[in-house]
Amino acid sequence: MGTWYRIALDAMGGDHGLTVVIPAAKKALENHVDIALILVGDEQQIRAALQAQNMAETERLQVKHASQVVTMEDSPALALKNKKDSSMRIAINLVKDNQADAVVSAGNTGALMATARFVLKMLPGIDRPAICTVMPSLQGHTHVLDLGANVDSSAEHLYQFALMGSELSKAIDELASPRVGLLNIGQEAIKGNEQVKAANALLENSPLNYIGYVEGDDIYLGEVDVIVCDGFVGNIALKTSEGLAKMISSKLKGSFTRNFLSKMAGLISLPVLNNFRQEIDPRRYNGASLLGLQGIAVKSHGGADSLAFANAISIARTEIIKQVPQRINKQIAALLEGQTV
Amino acid sequence: MGTWYRIALDAMGGDHGLTVVIPAAKKALENHVDIALILVGDEQQIRAALQAQNMAETERLQVKHASQVVTMEDSPALALKNKKDSSMRIAINLVKDNQADAVVSAGNTGALMATARFVLKMLPGIDRPAICTVMPSLQGHTHVLDLGANVDSSAEHLYQFALMGSELSKAIDELASPRVGLLNIGQEAIKGNEQVKAANALLENSPLNYIGYVEGDDIYLGEVDVIVCDGFVGNIALKTSEGLAKMISSKLKGSFTRNFLSKMAGLISLPVLNNFRQEIDPRRYNGASLLGLQGIAVKSHGGADSLAFANAISIARTEIIKQVPQRINKQIAALLEGQTV
Known part of the structure; x- marks a missing residue:
């Protein structure tokens, strides 16, 4: 997966999980020929869902297994401590390990925030993500x-x-x-x-x-x-x-x-x-950026449908192309040195 | 003015002053046969405006002179200290002196709040107006x-x-x-x-x-x-x-x-x-109640037109009929005694 913009999707997150993420992935792959997606979650369920949609695993659409799911009710602390093999955590890990350039999740906001912050770390000079x-x-x-x-x-x-x-x-x-x-x-x-x-x-x-x-x-x-x-x-x-x-x-x-x-x-x-x-x-505005992290993470609305989730994927793609974290980092560094870029 | 619900209008307040308040008063008097209005402000200007609209002073439409106007830029402290003869202050005084049952103003919110609180006082047990x-x-x-x-x-x-x-x-x-x-x-x-x-x-x-x-x-x-x-x-x-x-x-x-x-x-x-x-x-929702005071005060949107301002007058009328401050007072007193009414 070298030449594409690689986006990891928390395939189990949100109110609708795979029902929304799979068709959204399909739309996104059609919309953008320069992206590759990694579906993170229960591989059996994902493969069944792909089959039901007549979708095949390809270089541009890969599956990565994760045995757990962060629920909407899980506290961030619990998700962080007890769900180290959740689809959300594994998807974020892929960014950390440079196997993906961005992560998109419709899951529990607090858990996503805490996990992304823990795994990806903050940019120097930024105290909190926004x-x-x-x-x-x-x-x-x-x-x-x-x-x-x-x-x-x-x-x-x-x-x-x-x-x-x-x-x-x-x-x-x-x-x-x-x-x-x-x-x-x-x-x-x-x-x-x-x-x-x-x-x-x-x-x-x-x-x-x-x-x-x-x-x-x-x-x-x-x-x-x-x-x-x-x-x-x-x-x-x-x-x-x-x-x-x-x-x-x-x-x-x-x-x-x-x-x-x-x-x-x-x-x-x-x-x-x-x-x-x-x-x-x-739905055309779905997809919120988690800023201040050393990596790109986009939060989709929990109740998003596939059109909306596909939009969140587009936002992740744009941030990869525009190198948003690197730009923020550069600007902060310049400010800390007392100059602007 | 014994048998009507008496409402004092800050005739000079808001972005449009008399241009809006006079036609609004006309509408309100037509809508509600049980109200009487007191137009508070520069009496020469008010009388000229009434004449221009073919409106006469009657028992139900009186004029009360006030030589000053609180502007949208005045600080509450300044309005309180230096504008004791403003249309806003005099209109509120009428409520305090039981010559009106409520006041309506489209003027400076901060000044209205501070003046109403200073003149009318809070209900016992309530710390701040809302x-x-x-x-x-x-x-x-x-x-x-x-x-x-x-x-x-x-x-x-x-x-x-x-x-x-x-x-x-x-x-x-x-x-x-x-x-x-x-x-x-x-x-x-x-x-x-x-x-x-x-x-x-x-x-x-x-x-x-x-x-x-x-x-x-x-x-x-x-x-x-x-x-x-x-x-x-x-x-x-x-x-x-x-x-x-x-x-x-x-x-x-x-x-x-x-x-x-x-x-x-x-x-x-x-x-x-x-x-x-x-x-x-x-405009159908214009008119915010200042609650917690020993008296009824309604804030109209500064940019309200006459239809909207007339609605604020209707709200004041309803609060008079329903005796809102008295009810709040009774409820608070009962709660302080540890019981509900």
Whole structure:
């Protein structure tokens, strides 16, 4: 597997395991002729699933056995200690051992975070990993981090998130100088908590293109490329968005199926509505990057379907091509030496 | 003004001042025959605006002069100290002096919060006011608090917010036992920060119908009546929702105006789309309650139009009828005595 971008998939992870990962692998291999995938998990089950889909093991689609599965309920500590032969752990090990260039998992976030951190180690100068995802905006998209890897982040951690997010945006969006904002609230009285204020001071004196405080709505307005916040806040913003999108989509459907006339209108509008649905389809944004590690790890949504999981694989591929960890490492090293690259 | 529910309006507050408040007052007086309004602000300007709208001063529409205006940039401390004759302050004073039963303002949130707290005082047993608003859900609506009155709330504060929100829901929704949830993140590793965990313990031992942790998407799914969080998190959730709704609405419009065929489809679907738009119209949810005070104060969105501001007036009216502060007071007193009412 020399000439391909090699991606290890935790084939047993997530709410749906193989049912989603196998068809997603198929899609990904079709989409990208330059990748090879390693399906990690129970080899018997994987081979049966491949057969059921008329898929063959090839140089580009290999199977690697793992006898255990990390469940959604396992604590990170337990997963780390007692599940050393889990599909998640073995997939991460492949990255560590340079048999894969990236890992993708839809499994338990806490366990993935802890295991990836333990096995791959942090980049020098980065204290904690951060979860970063892309959210659609009026004019493209916005990278938001952290989304739940940390709660109660210090100012220094928020600053590191900003550096990593900026570097990711440079790599992915090919922007020379991504606009970085710090998530805050606009109430005049109580603008920000102590960590946010201290992070603001750090960012104002940084080489980043820091545009200052932004508010929740800025995630979607397209005037900023990277938004930094602590994991608690970021996770709430992400989940709130998921809930609202679900409600709006349901109410829109309800409006078009209320009576005969509205159903007719819906039928006529079907191509338009499908186009709209596609544009805001959360599956197109599935795949969150675990940044700050010495290796590439992408978290897929636990409930992702195969289209969504395939998107997470695409993100891993892009990060391999763009050498995201190496870039972050280089930038941090330069900053520690007091210069920018 | 004896037999009406009397509501004082900060006529100069918000982004649009009289331009919005006067037509909103007109709408509200038409909608509710049982209310009387007091327009507080520059009397010359108010009278000119009334004349321009062919509106007369009556027993149900009075004018009260105030020579100053709190701007959106004024700090709460400055507003409190140097703007004792502002429209905001005088309107709040009317509640304090029992010349009005509630106050509505679209002005500077921090100043409104600080002034209302200073003038009206807290209810006994409540440490801090909270801002609570209703957000639409798949099956009705959800009360969410706090939305920015506080950052870094202690467990005890979160507990008090839960009590107030529950009592508000009992009063407004006429539910016997509203379901109360505590906003948290679902990552297994790091479930909650310290305050949230401690508040969870308090709530589990409370007489409230506490259903445990909820996540951001639960705001919109309709399985919980009251969601409690600290003001930083709540404000981010609210603003994020505003941004997403704006983006979705813009993209939907874009889809229907892309080309001739989609425009035709949009024309045919117009009644359906209008119905949908109305259902998720944020103006129908405008008006946040300042809870925990010895009096009723409602905050309108700074950028609210007259329809939205009229909705905030309706909320004030409902809280007067339902005697929300008295109910919260009674509930807290009963809890302090170790019993529930």
